[in-house]
Amino acid sequence: MKIIQLFLLSFISIVTLSCSAQKKKSENKTVYQSETLVITQVSSNVYQHTSFLQTESFGNVLCNGMIVHNNNETVVFDTPVNDEISEELIQWIQNSLKSKINAVVPTHFHDDCLGGLNAFHKHHIPSIANSKTIEIAKEKKLPIPLKSFDTQEKIAVGNLFAELYFFGEGHTKDNIVAYYPNEKVLFGGCLIKELNAGKGNLTDANESAWAETATKLKSTVTNAEIDSRTRFNRKQRFN
Numbered sequence: 001m002k003i004i005q006l007f008l009l010s011f012i013s014i015v016t017l018s019c020s021a022q023k024k025k026s027e028n029k030t031v032y033q034s035e036t037l038v039i040t041q042v043s044s045n046v047y048q049h050t051s052f053l054q055t056e057s058f059g060n061v062l063c064n065g066m067i068v069h070n071n072n073e074t075v076v077f078d079t080p081v082n083d084e085i086s087e088e089l090i091q092w093i094q095n096s097l098k099s100k101i102n103a104v105v106p107t108h109f110h111d112d113c114l115g116g117l118n119a120f121h122k123h124h125i126p127s128i129a130n131s132k133t134i135e136i137a138k139e140k141k142l143p144i145p146l147k148s149f150d151t152q153e154k155i156a157v158g159n160l161f162a163e164l165y166f167f168g169e170g171h172t173k174d175n176i177v178a179y180y181p182n183e184k185v186l187f188g189g190c191l192i193k194e195l196n197a198g199k200g201n202l203t204d205a206n207e208s209a210w211a212e213t214a215t216k217l218k219s220t221v222t223n224a225e226i227d228s229r230t231r232f233n234r235k236q237r238f239n
């Protein structure tokens with residue numbers, strides 16, 4: 001396990017260092033807050049959405065996702081934890097960003113990634129996920145993402161693109177990451193943990209593959225400067 005932590009820590013150290021050098025670029029301010037949903041600006045056109053999941057093992061935990069916005073179009077990465085809060089997020093994007101939602105991307109099959117998927121489908125918003133996520137969602141009778149990819153995909157946001165990657169197993173066997181090169185923001189999902197964080201929910205994890213997966217990420221996404229989740233030190237999040 002120590003090896004895994006070292007890989008993760010060295011990756012995050014690089015991100016954190018680069019991040020402090022880029023502080024002027026980061027906004028990091030709360031732009032929306034209700035009892036159920038918080039939205040924070042991470043960089044010029046990237047936001048973090050946070051909702052809360054009540055769990056037996058970990059209590060009330062924070063669940064974070066990412067929103068990328070460009071030219072009145074957005075892509076949402078991970079849904080809030082249920083349909084009702086996802087509806088609240090959709091309304092905020094439509095009313096405050098005045099933006100069309102091009103797609104929603106659950107980064108693995110847990111509730112904090114696709115628990116609100118049906119709310120997006122109700123608005124006819126396309127969803128895309130790793131083919132393994134779709135397989136598991138079918139098996140477990142969860143909301144099923146509509147479109148699949150295997151290892152790599154690009155999603156249009158206005159005239160720019162967000163990139164999706166599956167590097168291998170770790171937190172789960174289907175976990176993917178997203179990268180928005182225009183603002184050098186990585187959404188590591190549950191695969192990448194912050195410094196000194198616990199490993200979180202290991203129920204579905206592959207601990208022996210995790211280090212290699214993180215290494216592949218590190219060697220592919222070499223210029224990330226901000227991790228849209230870990231920079232906020234959300235230690236309580238388990239999924």
Ligand SMILES: [Zn+2]
Pocket residue numbers: 108110171172190201238239
């Ligand atoms: Zn998870």
